[in-house]
Amino acid sequence: MLKIKNLHAKVEGLKILKGIDLTINAGEIHAIMGPNGSGKSTLSSVIAGKEEYEVTRGEINFEGEELTEFDAEERAHKGVFLSFQYPVEIPGVTVTNFMRTVINANRQAKGLKDMPANEMLKMIRDKSELLEIDRKFLSRSLNEGFSGGEKKRNEIFQMAMLEPKLAILDETDSGLDIDALRIVANGVNKLRRPDNATLVITHYQRLLDYIIPDYVHVMLDGKIVKSGGKELAYELEEKGYDWIKEEVGA
Amino acid sequence: MELKDKLLSSFLAFEENVNMNSDIHDIRSRAIKDFEEMGFPTKKQEAWKYTSLNKVLKHDYTVFPKKHDTIDYRDVEQYFIDDIDTYKIVFIDGIYSSHLSATTHEKIDACLMSSALNNSKYKPIIDNYFNTVAPKESLTSLNTAFSREGAFINIPKNTMADKPIQVLNFSTGNESALLVQPRNLIVVGENSHVQIIERHQSLTDQPVLTNSVTEIFADKRAIVDYYKIQNDNHNASLIDNTFIEQHRESQCSVHTFSFGGNLTRNNLNYYQKGERIDSTLKGITVIGGKQHVDHNTLVHHTEPNCESHQDYKGVFAGSSTGVFNGKIVVNKEAQKTNAFQSNNNILLDDKATINSKPQLEIFADDVKCSHGCTIGQLDDEALFYLRSRGIPLKEARALLMYAFANNVLESVKIPELKARITNIIALKLGVNVGYSL
Numbered sequence: 001m002l003k004i005k006n007l008h009a010k011v012e013g014l015k016i017l018k019g020i021d022l023t024i025n026a027g028e029i030h031a032i033m034g035p036n037g038s039g040k041s042t043l044s045s046v047i048a049g050k051e052e053y054e055v056t057r058g059e060i061n062f063e064g065e066e067l068t069e070f071d072a073e074e075r076a077h078k079g080v081f082l083s084f085q086y087p088v089e090i091p092g093v094t095v096t097n098f099m100r101t102v103i104n105a106n107r108q109a110k111g112l113k114d115m116p117a118n119e120m121l122k123m124i125r126d127k128s129e130l131l132e133i134d135r136k137f138l139s140r141s142l143n144e145g146f147s148g149g150e151k152k153r154n155e156i157f158q159m160a161m162l163e164p165k166l167a168i169l170d171e172t173d174s175g176l177d178i179d180a181l182r183i184v185a186n187g188v189n190k191l192r193r194p195d196n197a198t199l200v201i202t203h204y205q206r207l208l209d210y211i212i213p214d215y216v217h218v219m220l221d222g223k224i225v226k227s228g229g230k231e232l233a234y235e236l237e238e239k240g241y242d243w244i245k246e247e248v249g250a
Numbered sequence: 251m252e253l254k255d256k257l258l259s260s261f262l263a264f265e266e267n268v269n270m271n272s273d274i275h276d277i278r279s280r281a282i283k284d285f286e287e288m289g290f291p292t293k294k295q296e297a298w299k300y301t302s303l304n305k306v307l308k309h310d311y312t313v314f315p316k317k318h319d320t321i322d323y324r325d326v327e328q329y330f331i332d333d334i335d336t337y338k339i340v341f342i343d344g345i346y347s348s349h350l351s352a353t354t355h356e357k358i359d360a361c362l363m364s365s366a367l368n369n370s371k372y373k374p375i376i377d378n379y380f381n382t383v384a385p386k387e388s389l390t391s392l393n394t395a396f397s398r399e400g401a402f403i404n405i406p407k408n409t410m411a412d413k414p415i416q417v418l419n420f421s422t423g424n425e426s427a428l429l430v431q432p433r434n435l436i437v438v439g440e441n442s443h444v445q446i447i448e449r450h451q452s453l454t455d456q457p458v459l460t461n462s463v464t465e466i467f468a469d470k471r472a473i474v475d476y477y478k479i480q481n482d483n484h485n486a487s488l489i490d491n492t493f494i495e496q497h498r499e500s501q502c503s504v505h506t507f508s509f510g511g512n513l514t515r516n517n518l519n520y521y522q523k524g525e526r527i528d529s530t531l532k533g534i535t536v537i538g539g540k541q542h543v544d545h546n547t548l549v550h551h552t553e554p555n556c557e558s559h560q561d562y563k564g565v566f567a568g569s570s571t572g573v574f575n576g577k578i579v580v581n582k583e584a585q586k587t588n589a590f591q592s593n594n595n596i597l598l599d600d601k602a603t604i605n606s607k608p609q610l611e612i613f614a615d616d617v618k619c620s621h622g623c624t625i626g627q628l629d630d631e632a633l634f635y636l637r638s639r640g641i642p643l644k645e646a647r648a649l650l651m652y653a654f655a656n657n658v659l660e661s662v663k664i665p666e667l668k669a670r671i672t673n674i675i676a677l678k679l680g681v682n683v684g685y686s687l
Contacts, residue, residue, distance in 0.1 A: 073643065088635040093653045101641060101645070102641060
């Protein structure tokens with residue numbers, strides 16, 4: 001589904017990604033772990049199409065197409081979804097109206113008519129139950145005054161509404177208490193299908209107790225330096241990142 | 251001939267057409283003298299530093315419009331808020347249009363300035379209020395000199411106007427450029443309440459200049475909500491001079507929605523004369539091209555325990571320019587004043603300009619006054635967030651601009667008007683953001 005080859009990227013002249021190789025197949029869950037500043041969040045923003053991030057070398061192939069050729073919105077239309085580490089607050093636009101705009105923008109891109117209002121409301125109701133979201137929450141301004149947990153639940157709610165092929169969860173566990181973490185992880189697991197894939201980006205192993213990865217990759221200084229199964233995450237939790245640094249001579 | 255000379259020489263002819271014996275005659279004669287002395291404002295004056303009237307004044311305006319052709323309601327229907335029941339006071343080229351209007355004298359007066367000026371029944375009101383809060387200033391004096399028509403709204407005490415009042419000024423001037431000078435007087439008695447929607451709309455491609463003066467009096471505990479829709483075509487310029495006198499515990503709000511027009515200048519002045527008064531001034535400006543909108547506000551606090559709230563938001567595209575000049579004066583006696591002012595702007599293009607200038611003159615020591623001004627672009631992180639969800643760039647920008655302006659709309663108390671304004675904003679931004687804004 002996703003084939004990243006020798007990806008280099010820079011932000012404001014600073015080289016952040018220095019040759020990433022990563023292949024994700026349909027049905028798989030991958031986790032990327034690494035210390036702060038290793039380039040994890042940059043990778044997720046580059047895949048989603050953030051303009052400030054300049055790809056200087058390499059390719060991001062998504063279902064046979066070169067993603068870097070497309071704008072952020074076109075990537076979304078193709079089925080790429082990024083759950084933000086820091087979701088943006090937009091006062092004055094309610095969650096429901098935002099969702100309606102998002103769903104219809106994606107339908108228009110596929111040449112479909114707007115979704116009828118009753119269908120939309122039913123879909124919003126069903127998906128919000130999945131994330132245990134209160135009805136009142138839907139009429140609040142998007143992310144404005146939301147707690148950390150509410151913001152992240154709202155991200156996964158959007159993911160549930162859009163049903164992307166590739167979901168990238170950027171530090172979705174940061175700022176969550178254990179109950180919120182369970183709800184979010186439960187939502188992600190329920191959305192899992194043989195034809196979609198998930199990339200979990202995290203600092204800690206904690207989230208991976210709930211979303212069990214097929215593969216774990218360790219990122220250091222803009223490169224993936226070690227890959228393995230889920231047991232690698234436990235090893236990192238126990239021993240930290242220093243032993244890997246020594247192992248790869250960083 | 252310069253416009254000033256033309257106006258001075260037109261005055262005699264004007265006076266011959268109106269009642270020379272009326273009390274107003276003296277007021278008009280004094281006003282034309284004041285205008286003669288002062289002339290039009292220039293950029294040398296501090297209050298006009300960022301707004302030049304030169305281009306607007308160079309047209310050869312007709313001061314006495316010919317009797318207009320009648321306008322069919324269907325042709326102007328779109329300019330009315332017609333999904334609610336309202337009183338309507340409608341003028342075409344400054345002349346009252348009875349067939350488009352729906353006036354009243356039952357319980358309240360929502361009628362014409364000309365009949366109020368000429369009817370002895372209204373003499374006490376005219377004597378007490380007419381030209382008493384409007385100061386001696388060049389454009390205001392010019393309006394006073396030629397004052398003969400406009401809206402006259404009188405709400406007796408303990409009365410709630412049963413429906414909103416729309417004041418519409420159409421201009422047709424098909425033969426030449428046109429100068430119109432509406433003069434409105436609104437008197438709201440103790441414990442009374444009224445909602446007013448005002449609009450100026452040109453129906454011609456000829457240049458139109460409107461120099462309007464509105465005097466508003468809010469007696470004790472009166473509530474006045476005034477909405478100005480400024481969405482005129484691009485040959486029309488507007489100088490709006492509004493003066494509000496508020497008495498004890500009254501609440502007055504003015505919302506100014508500026509989307510259209512060539513040059514728009516809003517002189518909005520509040521004079522508080524009592525305790526526990528609440529004054530609200532809000533504005534949304536969304537302009538582009540070479541449009542110019544200038545908000546020049548004054549709130550004068552004279553007695554203790556009063557509040558004022560100013561919130562102006564602007565979105566400027568193309569090479570449009572905005573001006574916000576907000577003055578707050580707090581007299582020594584006006585302790586415990588709460589005065590807030592905020593002016594937030596988004597510049598969409600490199601050539602767009604905003605000049606924002608707060609002026610606080612505070613002579614009392616126990617007050618809360620704050621002002622804040624921001625000038626920025628749309629937030630890149632927010633744009634990326636929306637685009638990453640599949641919302642195209644143009645719609646994402648529109649959605650953020652809408653969200654930016656939206657909290658000013660929250661205080662609009664007429665839902666149908668709120669819906670109309672949001673539609674104008676959506677239309678102005680040229681987008682459909684997937685739901686009716």
